[in-house]
Amino acid sequence: MSGGLELRGLCKRYGPVVALDGLSFEVGEGQVFGFVGANGAGKTTAMRIVLGVLEADRGEVFWRGEPVDAGARRRFGYMPEERGLYPKMRVGKQLVYFARLHGFSSGEAAEGTAKWMERLGVRERAGDRVEALSLGNQQRVQLAAALVHEPELLVLDEPFSGLDPVGVDDLSGVLLERSAEGVPVLFSSHQLELVERLCEAVAILDRGSLVAEGPVAELRSSGSRRLLRVVVRDEGTGESATEWEVGLAGVERADGSGGLLLLGEGADEQQVLDRARAAGRVEHFGIERRSLAEIFREAMDG
Amino acid sequence: MRGVRLIAVREMTERLRDRGFILLTVFTLLLALGGGVLGALAGGVGPQEYEVAVVGEETGPLAALVEEQAPAFDAEVSFEPLSDAAAAERAVEGGEVDAAVVDGERILVDGLVEGNLEALLQSSAQDLAAAETLQEAGVPPGEVEASLEPDPLAVEDVGAPEASEPGASLVALGGLVLLFLTIYLYGYWIANGVVEEKSSRVVEIVLSTVRPWQLLAGKIIGIGLLGLGQLVLLGSLGLAAALVAGFELPPATFGAAGAILLWFILGFAFYSCLFAVAGSLVSKQEDVQYTQIPLMVLIFGGYGVSFSQLGDLGSVTAQALSFVPPFTPMLMLLRMGFGEAAAWEVALATLLMILATAGLVLLAARIYAGSVLRFGSRVSLGEVWRSLRQDRAKEAERREE
Ligand SMILES: Nc1ncnc2c1ncn2[C@@H]1O[C@H](COP(=O)(O)OP(=O)(O)OP(=O)(O)O)[C@@H](O)[C@H]1O
Ligand SMILES: [Mg+2]
Numbered sequence: 001m002s003g004g005l006e007l008r009g010l011c012k013r014y015g016p017v018v019a020l021d022g023l024s025f026e027v028g029e030g031q032v033f034g035f036v037g038a039n040g041a042g043k044t045t046a047m048r049i050v051l052g053v054l055e056a057d058r059g060e061v062f063w064r065g066e067p068v069d070a071g072a073r074r075r076f077g078y079m080p081e082e083r084g085l086y087p088k089m090r091v092g093k094q095l096v097y098f099a100r101l102h103g104f105s106s107g108e109a110a111e112g113t114a115k116w117m118e119r120l121g122v123r124e125r126a127g128d129r130v131e132a133l134s135l136g137n138q139q140r141v142q143l144a145a146a147l148v149h150e151p152e153l154l155v156l157d158e159p160f161s162g163l164d165p166v167g168v169d170d171l172s173g174v175l176l177e178r179s180a181e182g183v184p185v186l187f188s189s190h191q192l193e194l195v196e197r198l199c200e201a202v203a204i205l206d207r208g209s210l211v212a213e214g215p216v217a218e219l220r221s222s223g224s225r226r227l228l229r230v231v232v233r234d235e236g237t238g239e240s241a242t243e244w245e246v247g248l249a250g251v252e253r254a255d256g257s258g259g260l261l262l263l264g265e266g267a268d269e270q271q272v273l274d275r276a277r278a279a280g281r282v283e284h285f286g287i288e289r290r291s292l293a294e295i296f297r298e299a300m301d302g
Numbered sequence: 303m304r305g306v307r308l309i310a311v312r313e314m315t316e317r318l319r320d321r322g323f324i325l326l327t328v329f330t331l332l333l334a335l336g337g338g339v340l341g342a343l344a345g346g347v348g349p350q351e352y353e354v355a356v357v358g359e360e361t362g363p364l365a366a367l368v369e370e371q372a373p374a375f376d377a378e379v380s381f382e383p384l385s386d387a388a389a390a391e392r393a394v395e396g397g398e399v400d401a402a403v404v405d406g407e408r409i410l411v412d413g414l415v416e417g418n419l420e421a422l423l424q425s426s427a428q429d430l431a432a433a434e435t436l437q438e439a440g441v442p443p444g445e446v447e448a449s450l451e452p453d454p455l456a457v458e459d460v461g462a463p464e465a466s467e468p469g470a471s472l473v474a475l476g477g478l479v480l481l482f483l484t485i486y487l488y489g490y491w492i493a494n495g496v497v498e499e500k501s502s503r504v505v506e507i508v509l510s511t512v513r514p515w516q517l518l519a520g521k522i523i524g525i526g527l528l529g530l531g532q533l534v535l536l537g538s539l540g541l542a543a544a545l546v547a548g549f550e551l552p553p554a555t556f557g558a559a560g561a562i563l564l565w566f567i568l569g570f571a572f573y574s575c576l577f578a579v580a581g582s583l584v585s586k587q588e589d590v591q592y593t594q595i596p597l598m599v600l601i602f603g604g605y606g607v608s609f610s611q612l613g614d615l616g617s618v619t620a621q622a623l624s625f626v627p628p629f630t631p632m633l634m635l636l637r638m639g640f641g642e643a644a645a646w647e648v649a650l651a652t653l654l655m656i657l658a659t660a661g662l663v664l665l666a667a668r669i670y671a672g673s674v675l676r677f678g679s680r681v682s683l684g685e686v687w688r689s690l691r692q693d694r695a696k697e698a699e700r701r702e703e
Contacts (some may be wrong), residue, residue, distance in 0.1 A: 015692070051510040053675065057696045070513070078510045082677060089316060100308055101511040145507060220500025 003064065005050065005153055010059035012045050012208075018047040021164040021208035022059070027153075027184045027201075032175060034195035034216075036296060037205030042221030043188040044081050046122065047157050063153070074103045076171035077151030082187075083142050085130045085213075091141055092117070095148050102149035109148070116144040120170070125214045136167060143171065144275065145288075147178075154178060156187040161192060172198055195279050195290040196220075204299050211299040220289045221245045226263040229287035233281045244279030248272060259287065305512035312493065314528050327532060334540040350417045352379045355388060355390045355399040355498070360406035367426040375418040375425075378698025406430075473558035475641020478632055480533070481562060485569050488529035489577040489597065489653045493590050496522055496581030496674070505674055514674065515667035524573045526567070561638045568655045569631030573601065573657070575666035581673045583681045593680070600628050608632040615642040625651055627658040 007029040012020040020042045027033040035043050048054040050061050052073050063072045086094055092113055099109035113176050119124040120140040127131060131142060139162060146154065155174070160168055175198065179185050189195050195202060196216060204212040212219060234241040240259070250267030254260040259270065271285075276282050290298075317323045337617055351580055365381050374377050380398060384390050387410075390402035394410045400419055402410040417611040429450055436446045455550055498506040508517055537559060607629055611620040615637050624633035624643070634651050637643040643651075673681045 013696075015689075048506075053509050055693070074511055076510070079509065080503070080506040080510075082503040082506060084506065086316070086499075087502050088320070097308070097312055098507065098511075101305060101508065103304075146616075158564055296703050 004031065006062040007046065007050065007113070008060050010046060010049055010050065010061070011057045012042075012049065012054070013057055018208050019079065019126035020056070020059075022050075023209060025058075025203045025210060025213050027186050028213060029184055030182045031201060032178050032179045032185045032199045033187070034199035034202035035186060035205065036190070036192065036195055036292075037188075037201060038206075038300065039138065040109040041205040043205060044157055044196065044210040047078075047081075047155050047186070047188065050155055051076060051238060051240055053080075060217050074101075075149070075152045077146040077154045079142060079146040079156040081213060083139065085141060085145065087131040088129055091126055091130055091133070092194060093124065094130060095141070095144055098145045099148045102151075104149050107142065111142075111166045112148040112150065116148050119174070120144050135162065137163065139163065139167070140170075141191055143174070147174070153173055154182060154183055154187070156185070158190070160187075160189055160190050160191055168194070192292045192296060206300060216292065219295050220292070226267075227290065228261045229259050229284060229286055229288045230272065230276050230282065231284035232276045233283055235280050241280045245272065259284065303619035305516045305525065306520040309508075309512070309517055310524035310527070312558075313521055313524025315489075317525070317528055330532075330536060331539055333398075334536045335543045338471070350419075352377055352380060352401070352417075353399045354419075355382050355384045355393050355402035355410075356378055356389045356424075357387055357402065359386050361403050364403060364406050364423075364430055365491065367430050368422060371422060371426050371429070375422040377418055377422055379419075379422070423572045440625050446551070473555050474561070474636055477558055477562040477635055477639065478605070478608060479606045481566055481569060481632055481635060482530055482601065484533055484566060485573050486598070486601050488525055488570060489596065489601075490574045490590075491525050491529075492521060492574045492586070493577040493581035493594055495525065497579050497584055497587055497590050498669075499584055500556050500582065500674055500677070501587060501676065504683075509675070514671035515663065518575075518578055518667050518670055519663070522571065522578065526570050526574065529570060530563070530566065558639055561635055564652070565631040565635045568652065568659065572627060572631070572659045573597065574661060575662045576600075579666050579669050579673075579683075583683065585677050585680070589680055603631045604629045608636050612636065615640050621647075625654055626685055627655055 007026075008024050010020045012018075022208065023042065035046075037043050045054065049056045050068070052068070053072070054189040061068045066072070068244055089097070096109040098104070099112050100106065104112060113126075114123075117126055120139055120143060122133075122140050122144065125137060125141075130138060133141065138169055143159065146156065156175075159171060159175075163171060172194075174188070175185050179262075199216055201215045202213070202219065230245075232241040232244060233239070236242040242253075244263060245253065248267070248271060251262040251272060252262045252264065254262045263269070263272075273282070273285060274283065347368070353509065354365075356362075368379055368383075382393070384393060384402070387404045387408075387677070390399075390410055392406055393399045394412050395404050397412065400411075400415055402421065403422065406427070409420070413418065432450060433446050436449060437443065439450065440536060453543055473694070499508065505517075512520075541555065576597050579592065581590055582595055583593045584590055607623060610622070611633065614620060619634060621635065623629045624637055630651050633650065634643060638648060669683070669686050672686045672693075
């Protein structure tokens with residue numbers, strides 16, 4: 001695999017606690033990739049290993065087909081879960097400093113700083129100390145610190161937490177724009193609707209290993225069980241018809257009268273449709289896409 | 303190396319812009335300036351002035367001789383002729399004059415006279431009497447003076463060749479205090495700087511671009527250079543102030559200043575690693591004061607040990623201790639100042655100090671890396687040690703595969 005980031009068999013223990021247990025997945029070029037999992041699942045640990053802040057006990061991280069080294073990592077952009085900037089340093093100076101730590105010359109650093117302060121709406125605050133900024137603006141500066149050196153990969157640990165709706169939109173815009181330029185974006189989040197909306201692919205992590213992974217569209221429409229919503233009106237009584245599906249192979253009613261059917265092994269949608277038409281007027285017939293939240297819960301249960 | 307330089311420069315520029323730092327610097331500079339001037343004044347710059355009452359004709363030649371000899375006694379004497387002994391007694395008692403000479407025979411004083419006045423008067427009287435005797439014995443007037451002031455005996459220094467120059471020991475003592483204060487002060491800044499990064503959590507971003515040892519080295523170099531600059535500024539201003547005030551510097555001053563700089567650099571490098579570890583173990587600024595206690599004990603201990611050996615810097619104990627890294631900077635500075643350290647000893651101690659510091663940097667960087675990302679409660683050294691050993695074991699395991 002060439003274009004992006006690959007985690008291969010990462011293991012990490014903290015004493016008796018197993019934080020990562022053979023975690024592997026790939027983030028392709030220009031892909032927005034969501035990283036979800038319950039508290040303590042190991043997301044932050046995995047990201048820290050990607051950035052080299054932590055060392056894995058076993059396993060490796062590859063970037064564009066090569067094991068990552070310090071040089072490659074300097075071209076990554078990172079927003080840690082534990083937010084933090086130098087509280088007494090001026091915003092502009094601070095961004096220039098981070099750009100330079102990432103290998104930019106002072107000229108490039110000044111340019112990048114100006115560009116991202118403008119883009120994220122904190123340009124007027126360049127001369128202020130970070131501690132004098134509101135929390136939301138501090139978060140914007142934090143994001144600028146991850147972007148100021150035009151990184152080739154973005155790794156953001158819960159970037160949306162603490163943002164107001166406008167902030168969420170701004171950040172979403174930036175992430176999509178970066179990915180459109182070919183930058184893979186890996187971010188973790190507990191806001192599943194957001195992940196669903198933004199991400200092409202997700203990885204669901206549970207206690208250090210993957211329970212589901214793949215393109216969001218595939219995850220939502222496939223899976224071991226499909227859901228079909230069929231609403232049939234009994235033309236005689238005018239009420240919703242029920243129990244017309246009894247006897248169909250592999251079909252089970254998932255709720256009382258909502259019309260949600262669970263299709264298992266060997267079920268045939270065409271047969272279901274025929275039976276429904278025989279029972280009355282079919283007002284609704286469609287595959288129900290599961291939400292990411294449902295996939296998540298299902299993966300956790302399984 | 304680029305990362306180290308960037309970090310060092312940030313440490314310096316941000317501190318130079320910090321109001322607290324500027325105030326502290328200006329304050330200490332004023333202190334040094336004032337100290338230099340005050341020290342020079344209190345050190346009796348310029349001759350001590352005395353007023354002496356004289357009674358009787360016979361006192362005339364004596365007064366002339368006193369005036370002539372006064373500079374040798376670091377004194378300046380003015381005379382007040384009085385009519386009789388009773389008046390002189392009243393003047394002495396009333397404190398209007400420091401002493402009185404009556405008829406060239408008696409000196410009247412009120413208790414002890416401060417300084418050299420009495421010696422000056424006595425010496426002049428003796429010389430006068432001797433001159434009179436010589437003259438009476440027929441010695442020509444031209445030779446009287448010569449016989450009273452024979453050439454002084456030649457002084458030969460038979461001590462070891464590196465024996466201290468006069469005054470060097472005094473400078474070394476001052477240097478010891480300065481070394482002790484600066485190492486502790488700048489070391490504390492290191493600890494504070496480390497906690498500041500940890501408590502603000504910014505350390506994680508920094509560590510995603512550089513290795514822990516680079517961050518550590520940059521911080522130590524940046525703050526160390528700042529401390530060095532401040533030390534040089536402070537020292538030269540103090541010396542300049544003393545010079546301007548007319549204080550004569552012992553010729554050994556510059557050698558001693560060099561020694562102070564050498565031991566500041568080596569001592570600071572050594573202790574700053576320990577201070578960095580102390581800082582990395584806590585997450586809140588106010589907790590540093592606990593983890594730095596062992597260091598305080600070590601530095602105060604080194605200071606105390608150095609002073610305790612002051613009486614006998616040539617002893618085996620002093621010699622042995624001066625090769626034990628935590629004590630080396632302060633003890634070696636003293637032994638050099640007092641001329642008790644041979645060149646090979648200085649070289650060996652310097653080498654040992656460099657080796658110890660290099661080892662300490664590596665160890666400190668590991669501990670620092672292991673603790674600096676652990677936010678929350680205070681991390682115990684034992685805990686860090688255990689996890690370091692675990693990492694070792696895992697590494698070995700991985701290598702076997
Ligand atoms: N420094 C540490 N020492 C000991 N255990 C740790 C340490 N850091 C993380 N852990 C443990 O490792 C596991 C994974 O933690 P991690 O922070 O990676 O989870 P996460 O998925 O990011 O969780 P969250 O959604 O709450 O941020 C947890 O059980 C955590 O308690
Ligand atoms: Mg986390």
